[in-house]
Amino acid sequence: MAGNRLKTDNSTKSRKTGAERLKKDKVADVKMKDLVKDERTHKVTGVLCLLLTLYLFIAFTSYLFTWQDDQDKVFRLSSDVLFREDIQMENLLGRLGAFVAHLFFYDGIGITAYFCCWFFFILGVNCIVGRRVFRIWRNFRYMLFGIVLLSTAFAFVFQGWQFPWGGALGNMISQWLSGFLGTLGTTLLLAATGLAFLIWQFNFDFKLPRRSPRPVVPPVPEDTYAPADGPQEVKPQPLGLGNLLKDDDTATVINPLHAPETEPAGEMTLIEKDVPPPAAETPAAEKETGESSRVDLPLGKETTPLPARRPAKENGEVTLEINPAHEEEKSSGRPPNKAVKEQGLYEPTLDLQDYRFPTLDLLENHGGDKIIHDNNELENNKNQIIETLRNYDISIQKISATVGPTVTLYEIVPAAGVRISRIRNLEDDIALSLAALGIRIIAPIPGKGTIGIEVPNVKKSIVSMQALLASEKFQNSKMSLPIAVGKKIDNENFIVDLATMPHLLMAGATGQGKSVGINALLVSLLYKRHPSQLKLVLVDPKKVELSIYRLIEKHFLAKLPGEEEAIITDTKKVVHTLNALCIEMDNRYDLLKEAGARNIREYNEKFIHRRLNPQKGHQYLPFIVLVVDEFADLIMTAGKEVEMPIARLAQLARAVGIHLIIATQRPSVNIITGTIKANFPARMAFKVSSKVDSRTILDIGGAEQLIGKGDMLISYNGELVRLQCAFVDTPEVEKIVEYIGAQQGYPEAFLLPEYVDEKELENREFGSGEKDPLFEEAARVIVQTQQGSTSLLQRRMKLGYNRAGRLMDQLESAGIVGPNLGSKARDVLFKTETELEEYLQQLF
Template sequence: MAGNKLKSEKKEPKKKKEQLPDPTTLKPDKEPEVKVKELVKDERTHKVLGAFFLLLALYCFIAFTSYLFTWEEDFDKVHRYSSSVLFRHEVEVDNLLGRLGAFTSHWFFFKGFGIASYLFCYFFFIIGINFIVGRRVFRFWRNVKYIIFGLLFISMTFAFLTGKSTFPWGGAMGDALNRWTSGFLGKTGAGLLLLVAGLSWIIWKFNVDFKWPEKKPKPVKEKEPFAGFGEPDEEEEGEPAPVFTAPAKSNAMKGDGSQITVIPPAEEEDFEQELQLIEKEEPAAKVITYIPPTPVPEPEPEPEEELVMTMHEPELEPEPEIYTPPPVSKKNTEAAEVAFEIKPVYEDPSDEEVEEIVPVREAVPVDPYEPTLDLRDYKYPSLEMLENHGSDKIVQDTTELEKNKNQIIDTLKNYDIAIQKISATVGPTVTLYEIVPAAGVRISRIKNLEDDIALSLSALGIRIIAPIPGRGTIGIEVPNVKKTIVSLRNMLASDKFQHSQMDLPIAIGKKIDNENFIADLAKMPHLLMAGATGQGKSVGINTLLVSLLYKKHPSQLKFVLVDPKKVELSLYKLIEKHFLAKLPGEEDAIITDTKKVVHTLNALCIEMDLRYDLLKEAGTRNIREYNGKFTQRRLNPQKGHRYLPFIVLVIDEFADLIMTAGKEVEMPIARLAQLARAVGIHLIIATQRPSVNIITGTIKANFPARIAFKVSSKIDSRTILDIGGAEQLIGQGDMLISFNGELVRLQCAFVDTPEVERVAEFIGEQRGYPDAFLLPEYIDEKDMEGKDFSLADRDPLFEEAARVIVQNQQGSTSLLQRRMKLGYNRAGRLMDQLEAAGIVGPNMGSKAREVNVKTEADLEEILNSML
């Protein structure tokens, strides 16, 4: 062991000597790796390119100018040798830049565009300046359009004017265009075309005004000015523009009582824009009192706002707000001269029911049917269960408003855009600056400065509305530094929500002017929501559902909740026996399984068809007319008529359903969207991926009301809203809603998860219905393939169905659907079993089957024989 150690010790120094570098040899240094991508992005590369293009512009300019004087001496040499002249040392040319200058000028002038070739110098110049400065000094594409037009127009014009001149004023391109145009339109037509094109470009570029000289009016005696407005005398050239002053209310921005002065914009003198602040806020303190449901008279129409020229005063609502649950609507029956009362007369229990029509001279007072009496002790949730997350009063930072106003004016002034007036409307999340541009300013110029204004304001992202519909102004929406949370409690306590006469009122959020946006889901009639992950879709769904829970009775509204994520809508499981609807035999009312979603959607389609049959028999067109007739007891429940509650289908993640089920989900959704609104079935669909394969054209066509939270790209915004803008939102409930043909920006009302739990627990602890609202049964035909039926395996409802058919003497499948609340598949199987038993005849197409059994006694004999 010791010997081995010594050997190893002796060997180690030798290895170290071998590893030492030789001092006599030099190793080459490693060159740093240069990546092409970084080289292209490097600022120095841009400056080198800029210098190259500037040199190229100067080179072409010198070569072209020298060509004007030396073209005759150099023409034969360049024309004879073509490009080989560059390499012939014996050839001498007179161009200042040698053979290359002579060849380049000959190629641009003679074979190109003639005198218009100078535009290439301008083209290289703007590219070089933009590269060197590092920002867009000259607009590239706009100048490219001008250069292309100039090359064609100038070359053709010079070729037309010079004719057969020896110098190539128009070049080969101008001569070719001139020959073709003159042959097509003639010499005169070609000249007129050039004249019209030139005048059109001048008018488009400089917006020339053509005014007919007016006669000077005769001098009139001077009049005294009226109400502070003076009639200005005629101006002489060179005098400054007059100043018009109008009495106005004190400016909310500066707190002074001075007059608002509007000065027409002048080019030489700077003008000071005075910012007008438009406020619209609700009272900060609210007194909330709970009052049991009582009939409430219709609210009086609100007085219209006065139109003020310069300032809009904040509109205050009444003092304390009182929370009143929705009134119980009772319609009084009016007396008529001659009315008819339907009285059932029972002569014998075995006989059929006979209706006797008795004429009466006066209307018999009949108490209207009240569906809310099924749960007469139901209590609406109180507003104390919701939290007040923020005050209604908007926090106004005067310094921020003034700073943003000045930045907007300065940015527009840098681009020679003058404005006449600017005003500000402060909202919860964004502030709307409305500007009135000076005469002659094109809106597109301001619209194109969106990024420049955002840069000057250092804002997250601004949105320009040019113009604001119905206002005659241009809007610039700038996010606030301090944002205000919109609380759902304050919206539900507002007078607009409490006294609304809508069928399905939903409190969505607040506008920029701090006005509550409350809409009727029944008139939307379906709602499509989209937005990126974490931008407020789930909170928006909770806001809509809680709004309906605070306004509707369990007998008037049912929810069908589809939650593929299994956790978002689980809070509403507690209200299953009050507000939820489900398929027969299902344990959980909140659908999470894709296959059960398909069955539920088809069951809703069956429910829709049944409701349309009821509306047809009642002679009504929509659910309001039908329920109105039913509550007035003008429809007979023994004929299958019943009170129809509204049904709201909520799908939280629609994209997941399309990926897993595809057409099986899309077809019933499209059917419901097209037809279900008249029978009280409405859809709320949310997705975080608004792509074209998810939101198809069929679905978009039937969802006119759409909500877009912040999305990642302009393509997604156009998919959901058919217009851009959603990609510039700032998130956290900031939304755009497209409704009734207009696009409105809102801040969504906020309701937290514990608040929803408290509301659901309060409703769930009350007495409810024995079970959830049952939808018609749906059995997939694929599951029933190959299963033949026999009388031994007849349906449990066979006897009941037979009695319904015999009593009505009508062998109709739709009759079984209405009376027994069955799906079409099960009713059809029952009808086939009745045919096999001999109770009804064979299928006769669109006609009802013939009933072979005429009395219930004969039916009982048949049923007893089958036991």
């Protein structure tokens, strides 16, 4: 029985313990750290701070009028006044308001108590908004300084008054200073302290006018420069059998032309290129080497290799002399102008000085940065290629493989006497033997003495946008408009400057990655450019692809005046927008002509150094990028009305910072005409349906053999490169635009010049009673500048040429400007604005 009882007790205890443990697991642990970081806690704190601000402000303001009635009651009862219901206070907030106001004013800091209201106000606003609208620490320092200085000054000036202007703090410091420095010394100290604060805060200029300095004569550059270092010797390892891999930072892979005799046939050797450390300054011609892989595949004993060429040696080693580069004089010898001395260089980013660039944690790492090597797959493909070529009596000397994210490049060196055309014609046979889709033969590879065979990988890797943007090449880029496109076969990041392309033509069938490619280009620009440096004109006939960017309208987007939506979807508005861009281009060329600059870079450089007068219409010019998501739909609906402004922009807009990215699903000859192709040297092709489409977009076949899902060919600088496009998902783009859209932007989107269709104005003339709404403003602009120029009205008022011309005609008929003088500006008949205003009042 005892044993049974023991067993029963143990089982009951076990069940009870399990129940207690289960109940304990259900209780959620609330951590104080998470509660403090919670967004709702911040908002509640902000609301309480704002209520406290309002409460103190009402109590303090009421105290200014009721302090005489309430002061004796507070003196007599002290804090007991809070609990005496028979006491009636005159303060609007009752006994508590009177006591708190008395505490701040009489026992505290006097009239400077209002600083506390301001401090609680900025705390509340920052907590509710969720970002730093006001700088708390800086305002807190100003508040403390103001309380000490002003309370002392009020107590010193109004000493003997019944109202506590300086409070107890001000009276104490004022009495001590008066006894220590005297009345005159205290006055001088307070005045000097206040003046010093104002000078420190506003930096007043007390300089007397002085003579202009003599021009600085630039130093005469020397004809020759002595090199700082002598010739350097580079001693590479001697050529030998097997694969050599250098251990230094400038490692280079040297592939021998034959395998060692002791190495068994079929064995695979993997050689990885070292990644050079990031340098402070990388030359433009130097390419960033990613994590690429190159595999030398031995052929066996049946192939007779050619003897390797050996360079001339001195004392058994090759000596390479590297002459130091000539460094040019950086100083132009031009002294800084007066405006730069007084105001410093113009900084366009100060318009939105609190703007923060998107962070990399908004993007996801979809795939690993390392490329996975499948040795069995490489070996099988190597054997199939060798066997197929041997069946057609083609022998090769060497074969090596470079593994990329989605494609592996097999490079072969044919034996002597083998014609390249024989290998090129075997493209279908090699594809059949490998049972792979998307085989592409490059015969020969430009810049190499090899023939390339591109074979898709069985296991493909995703190229993450986060990896490209985090790379050293993108982060330290000095490009004007850097775009991260994707990765090459050797895993090298392909990052180029859109400003040097200067326009990009994209094509690809539906679902092959074209829209993702557009998002990748736009995200690259958003991560690298400030809103003051870049504006986007987005044309989306499909109405759904680019609508996600509407949140950054007041930061990066440009639109026509009077339009509600910045993203253009209506074909008629597209025509107006393109013509408005042409007007903007012409206006910019006028500005460059007046500034004596050849391109936008030189113009902005002069404006930053304050060598251009903003009162004459000069301004900092941001880059403008036009993105058209579906060009074929525009051509079908508008035709020549779209093609002509596109061709004109492509021909001329590069120098003034306007660049085009045009995408289409149908790269046929009636969509991409010869006029358009001639002005788009950079082309990007995803998988297309036929070889004809590939030739239309790239002038060469190959795009029809791509495997899709971001696999692409890009023609840039006369070179055709196969890439795997970077992948950025729609939720990632949403996070980025929400992050930017939540920040403070401009009051409105960037406005393009107004365009009025000439067809709408045919057979229409303005009578004497029909005045343009901008007539008076145009008259004031003309009189202020004393220049009767139509182009001036276009630039200053952002008008189209037609409307500016009509305004000038109306000004002439009204007697404000003289007649047309040909290429010269019209005469302005009014010299002052006062005369103009009197005339306008009489005229209308």
